[in-house]
Every structure is written in C-alpha cells, then in structure tokens.
Amino acid sequence: MSDTRSGFVTFVGRPNVGKSTLTNALVGEKVAITSDKPQTTRRAIRGIVNRPGGQLVVVDTPGIHRPRTLLGQRLNDLVEQVLGDVDVIAFCAPATEKVGPGDRRIAESLSGYPRAKKVALVTKTDAATRDQIAERLVEVDSLREDWAAVIPLSAVTNDQLDVLSDELLALMPEGPALYDADITTDETLEDRIAEIIREAALHGVRDELPHSIAVTIDDVAPREGSDLTDVWANIIVERDSQKAIIIGRKGSRLADVGARARAGIEPLVGTRVYLSLHVRVAKEWQRDAKQLGRLGF
Numbered sequence: 001m002s003d004t005r006s007g008f009v010t011f012v013g014r015p016n017v018g019k020s021t022l023t024n025a026l027v028g029e030k031v032a033i034t035s036d037k038p039q040t041t042r043r044a045i046r047g048i049v050n051r052p053g054g055q056l057v058v059v060d061t062p063g064i065h066r067p068r069t070l071l072g073q074r075l076n077d078l079v080e081q082v083l084g085d086v087d088v089i090a091f092c093a094p095a096t097e098k099v100g101p102g103d104r105r106i107a108e109s110l111s112g113y114p115r116a117k118k119v120a121l122v123t124k125t126d127a128a129t130r131d132q133i134a135e136r137l138v139e140v141d142s143l144r145e146d147w148a149a150v151i152p153l154s155a156v157t158n159d160q161l162d163v164l165s166d167e168l169l170a171l172m173p174e175g176p177a178l179y180d181a182d183i184t185t186d187e188t189l190e191d192r193i194a195e196i197i198r199e200a201a202l203h204g205v206r207d208e209l210p211h212s213i214a215v216t217i218d219d220v221a222p223r224e225g226s227d228l229t230d231v232w233a234n235i236i237v238e239r240d241s242q243k244a245i246i247i248g249r250k251g252s253r254l255a256d257v258g259a260r261a262r263a264g265i266e267p268l269v270g271t272r273v274y275l276s277l278h279v280r281v282a283k284e285w286q287r288d289a290k291q292l293g294r295l296g297f
C-alpha cells in the first residue's frame with residue numbers, strides 16, 4: 001500500500017486559453033513555450049509537479065485542431081493518445097470570453113475518454129472582473145454533468161494554483177512518484193533549447209509563418225577552456241520568401257531572434273552561450289512524411 005498519489009493530467013481547450021502557461025506555472029519552471037500564435041505547442045511535453053502528497057505529471061499537448069497538413073494529423077493523433085491515457089482531463093476556458101460553440105464541442109468530446117476524471121478550469125481570472133468570473137463559472141459548470149471540480153484560477157498571478165494541485169492529486173490513483181523528485185520535465189536539453197529558439201522565432205511573425213517554422217539542433221557543446229557553451233541550430237521554414245522574412249533587413253531580425261533565444265538558453269545550460277543560427281528552407285515540410293520524420297514528428 002502507498003500513502004502517496006501519482007498520475008497524469010492534461011489540459012484541453014481552445015487555442016490561447018492558457019494551457020501551456022498553466023503547465024509552466026504548476027511546474028514552477030518554463031517547460032512548455034507559450035505565445036499568442038496558433039500551434040505553438042507541437043509536442044506532448046511532460047512537466048513534473050512534486051507535492052507533499054505525491055506527484056502530478058502534467059502533459060501539455062497541441063490540442064485537437066482541424067488538420068490541414070500531415071503535421072496537423074500527426075499532432076491530432078498524438079493528442080488522442082494522450083487523452084486516452086491520462087487519469088484526469090482538465091478543460092480550460094478563459095474568464096475573459098463567453099463560452100462558445102468551440103468550448104461546447106471540446107467539453108462534449110470528453111465523453112470519448114471515459115477512463116479519465118474531468119475537471120473544469122476558468123483561466124485568466126487576473127484579467128477578468130468578478131462578474132465575468134462568476135458568469136463563466138456558471139457557464140462552464142453547465143457544460144457537463146460529471147465535473148469532479150470547477151476551479152477559477154490565474155496562471156499569471158498564481159491564484160488558486162495550490163487549490164488546483166491539491167484537487168488534481170486527490171483525483172489521482174495511489175502510487176509512488178513516477179519521476180525523480182529533482183527533474184521538472186523529461187524533455188532533453190536539446191529539445192528544450194530547440195523550443196526556446198522556436199519561441200523566439202515566433203515572436204513578431206504573422207499569418208502562416210508560425211506554422212512553417214521548425215527548429216533543429218546540430219550540436220550543444222561546452223567550449224574548451226572557456227565558460228561558454230556553443231549551440232549550433234537551424235531554423236527551418238518552407239519557402240524562400242519566409243527565409244527572407246526570418247532573416248530580416250541585413251540580418252536584423254535573425255539577430256533579434258538570436259538575442260532573445262540566448263537569454264532563454266543561458267539559464268538552462270548555466271553558462272554564457274554562443275548561438276549559431278542558420279535559416280534553411282525545407283519545401284512544404286508540414287506535408288512531407290520524410291521531412292516530418294526527420295524533424296521528429
């Protein structure tokens with residue numbers, strides 16, 4: 001018999017409702033990149049939350065989309081798999097927007113995962129009025145009969161996150177911790193660096209470009225005889241015109257991306273970083289099985 005609980009939880013909800021931000025806030029460290037662009041999350045990222053009563057593994061996913069490319073289909077398959085496996089699914093809707101058809105559809109779709117317990121979260125309470133929060137709680141509560149809990153919270157001000165962790169842990173099966181207590185994610189260092197660079201590259205780009213950006217790492221190596229880590233990475237886009245946008249006038253945009261990325265990578269590796277970024281074109285990689293395989297999808 002075990003006196004601790006442990007298990008897996010994932011957040012679902014429309015894009016931009018704050019799922020990745022909440023993952024990071026619970027873990028207490030940035031394990032999932034965030035942005036206001038669609039499809040920012042492209043992997044199932046596991047963040048680990050240690051509590052006195054046990055361990056939560058938070059799986060942040062891209063969410064179900066209408067697939068427009070092979071990448072989109074693969075991401076949907078990944079999300080289906082996660083939803084079928086987790087112990088708890090937490091539905092998220094922001095306090096700042098009325099519940100709409102998209103929310104309703106997602107909440108209904110949770111019936112397809114009978115194994116998981118379901119909770120509802122009203123996110124972004126810091127940006128909403130008391131009346132909005134109250135209205136949203138009522139709307140969200142009525143979306144399903146079987147919510148184990150309905151919790152308002154803010155991942156930005158950390159409001160009610162302890163309540164959420166305790167509630168989630170209480171819904172988990174009894175069992176020992178699944179990961180060592182001193183790790184926050186099972187992502188590799190290279191994967192985390194690639195994601196930080198992608199987040200930097202997403203900054204300030206619009207339209208289709210966010211979807212077209214991928215990042216690969218050639219090498220991460222401490223430079224001999226110095227307190228410096230060399231990182232060689234590639235930003236992959238789908239067209240020459242996109243390459244020109246990423247690089248910018250006289251390389252100015254790429255320099256900004258590099259500076260922004262370096263600031264995120266340095267605390268992760270614990271040294272100063274020399275970042276070598278190359279922009280490459282992989283034609284239509286989102287639709288090409290071979291290229292997707294190469295990029296790890």
Ligand SMILES: Nc1nc2c(ncn2[C@@H]2O[C@H](COP(=O)(O)OP(=O)(O)O)[C@@H](O)[C@H]2O)c(=O)[nH]1
Nearest residue numbers: 016017018019020021034035124127154155156
């Ligand atoms: N004010 C406020 N903004 C938030 C909160 N959580 C997320 N956001 C913002 O909402 C946007 C989308 O967040 P993200 O976590 O990437 O959403 P996801 O697509 O559901 O993973 C970002 O610009 C976040 O900074 C919150 O608790 N309060």
Ligand SMILES: [Mg+2]
Nearest residue numbers: 019020040041
């Ligand atoms: Mg996300």
